[in-house]
Amino acid sequence: MNDFIASIGLEVHVQLKTRTKLFCAFPAHEEGDPNVAVCPVCLGLPGAMPVMNGEAIRQTVKTGLMIGSRIALRSTFDRKNYFYPDMPKNFQISQQAAPLCLGGAVEIDVGGQPKTIRVNHIHQEEDAAKITHLENSSEIDFNRASTPLMELVTEPDMASPDEAMAFLIALKEMLIYAGISDCNLELGQVRCDVNSSVRPAGTDLLGVKCEIKNMNTFKGIHRALTYELARQVEVLRSGGMLVQETRRWDDEAGVTLPMRSKEYAHDYRYFPEPDLPPVVLDAATVEAWRAELPELPAVKRARFIRDYGLPEYDVGVLTADQALAEFFEAAAQQSKNCKAVSNWVMGELLRALGEQGLGIADAKITPRALAALIALVDAKTINMPAAKEVFQVLFEKGGDPAAVVKEKGLAQVSDAGAIDGFAERAIAANEKVAAEFRGGKETALMFLVGQVMKLSRGKANPQLAAEALRRKLRG
């Protein structure tokens, strides 16, 4: 592959998180019985007319704002004509001449280096119905028909399957962050057409493009691209010619296959949708929508590194989920030890949530309580094992850490006399180990500290215990 360069472009279709369909007021994302969420409009009955869901426009424009698109102040809709039984009108209402968002870019990370993937445009369109192919017939359920979609079309800026994955993950993260889509891949909320070409290294002209249609898992896209790029290189290496074609991914066989080319497939006969007036936006509306945007993950990551002095790994984990990031930030702002907050959130909090399959909203512990717990550790009021015990109580029941420490009697024993007593008892009971330490085996001390902890039922300050033992053994 080294002597070839790959160019990958994606057409990403995302279902928007609206309550109703794009062109009629019937519930979107209905998963019930077939054909229960339909009306004259989404069934394409004679005389039915589309009416625009303003929320879909808002979400698409917000997506454009997140990636720095120019927002068209006048945008129009077009009919894309093709016959297929999943499209009730046999045309799809889409945008061709004047889409809502033009240009823009998404930054991805390629082996630690940032790379910009340019976006050509984002347009709005309606989803098709669900069709099930049986042996001798096909069944159609129009519940999904006219669910709002936006299609984001990138430039062919990705050079590897990994970059395509990185792009999709970054995009998905943004869309979930901003509440624009749940991006549930299993429900088909994100679907991609994947364009790829290869050209010999050192040349500029893009190679012949092949399109893999309708991919709906990121892993599948990675595998399909890996296969497809190798196939294209192989064809060229063996002196063959590539033809521009549409292929499909056979996941089981792990190959892409040409689709029997539809004779008329590419003559969509676009023309303006006469039933929908233009979308006309003013700057004030666009700015109001911009103000609703959350801080983007990339910006948030940079800020976390700068403001909280966290390592990149921590920031990646903390910002992957907006609610988690918010929890961290609330705790960090009340704590003097941001790294400890990060460790607790990434460690105990995620573990506890994961074990019980809960979301951050379900946890009873407040950011303030976590910050207070960390302060108790830092003040050596409690030791780590005790802190974990307190955390578990706070996680399940909530409350104030100091109160839990008191209630459970978990405060550390830092009283020198008491610790000396434990140390003497530990040495007396383990003469052999004590002798080994005296003989120069440093690690033997750890065993004795463990014994002190045991005798103190976990409450002794381990550092003080070690100091006391050392003093007595050397003494």
Next chain:
Amino acid sequence: MSADLHDLGFLEVAEALTQKRASSEELTMALLARSEELESKLNSLTWFNREAVLAEARAADAARAAGDNRPYLGVPIAIKDLLNVKGQPCTAGSRILKGYVAPYDATVIARLRAAGCVFVSRTNTDEFAMGGSTETSAYGTTRNPWDTDRVPGGSSGGSAAAVAARLAPAALASDTGGSIRQPAAFCGVTGLKPTYGRVSRYGCTAFASSLDQIGPIARSVEDATAVYQVIAGLDPHDSTTAARPVDDCLPNVRAARDLKGLKLGLPKEYFVDGLHPEVEQLTRAAVAQCRALGAEIVDVELPHSKYGIACYYVLAPAEASANLARYDGVRYGFRAEAEDLQEMYEQTRAQGFGAEVKRRVILGTYVLSSGFHDAYYLRAQKVRTLIRRDFDRVFARCDAILGPVTPSPAFRVGEKTADPVQMYLGDIFTANVNLAGICGLSVPCGFTTGGLPAGLHIIGPAFADARILQIGAAYQHATEWHKQQPKI
């Protein structure tokens, strides 16, 4: 008085009901009896269901007896078989929709229903409103009540013939390139094509969505105004309807007596070679009448008029090719037996559509197809702009435009079916009004020596519907043409 109940116009019926001089049941029975008597000669209706309609009429009578005093309660109206009425068939004059029963009301129907109207019958139409004679209907040609060897015009020929023949006091129709005004002119009745966006199209089986508009056909401008007033206005189901209020113009229309202070334009392009001499003479006489009523008549120019038909026959078929794609045998209507999906599509549409529809769908597909889109479709969109600008310039100095509605009176059945271009040229004075999105009214203005009606075309700027109705009403107050009845 039951012998003449069918003679009453829309407002006369409303008055008779309000004054309890007749019941809706009696009126409806009279119309149904007359329909049964005359339909063998006219074929203007595609459907009427005696029992269902009488039940509606009785319900209206019962409501009135219980104190309901909506002004149009129980008034019968005929509906072009293109508009969806819940529970009634809606064929659009096509075999492909045979047996289809509408599961919802068009907005205009919902409004008439709310006003209390009874939907007495469904009227014949050219298939998907594509035609100017009703000869493309899959349910037979409607005959002109003035001469049953002749066509009633189209596509709303059924509505015009039914109103002229007194089978209904008024009817709803639709106009894409002249389909209300031309049959109104051919049948000696009054027809209004409202401004685009004034009346909701929701529930009107679409032909060309940027041109279609629903309007009334009636026996007088007053009646047409009354119906228009009910159906006009913003509709949340049709995003192209205008947010402007609809003023109650009926009092002004009823009071219209003269045309003083109005400047009316006479386009020289509307009086050219090929205009039937008697139609020209009748139109000029009507213009003289308007002058006599006080209007100032001025010569104006609409230089791009002659490109209107060509422009229309690119844009309308293009939109139709998409609008009619949904008739595919999947969800409703006719389905041809087939082994696989492609064959089902191609055979369903081959057997379900008639020749004119196929011609226009193929033409429309072609003008949008790759390689030809710019030469035809895009160019026609620009010509449309030029045609609109022509009207803008004229309306900057005139209140309305006068002219003929049709280049000839009603032609004979079969006379033009072999030559589509000749048929299309019949829209020469009407289609431009749709392209410009403005309003037009056809009022009867006399008869040829052969006894065929002609129509005066009153064209107004966008949203001046009330104005052209007033002009038409003043003209009708001074003339008797609209009161003439065909002898069948």
Next chain:
Amino acid sequence: MAMRFSENADRMDVRYVAGLARIALSDAEAARLQGQLDDILAFVGELKKLDVSGVEVTDVATEAQNAWRADVPIAGLEREATLANAPLARHGQFVVPKVIE
């Protein structure tokens, strides 16, 4: 009003276009349509004589803008009504003959 148009007229590939429109044509029908459509194209070809450079298109016919709907659901058709007009339905779904890709 007889008109004759022939110069520079395009000739349509009727069978191809009918295929795009999913309409099967018999040979006789195709031949008849070819003649009629050639005439019509010659007629509409008159538009090519006009200079339209610099003229903007009329892409929407309405003065309305936006006309958005609030994102609030309402009840749809009963499934019975949805399927009542279906040529073939099974298990609450519309059924079509097999799709050959």
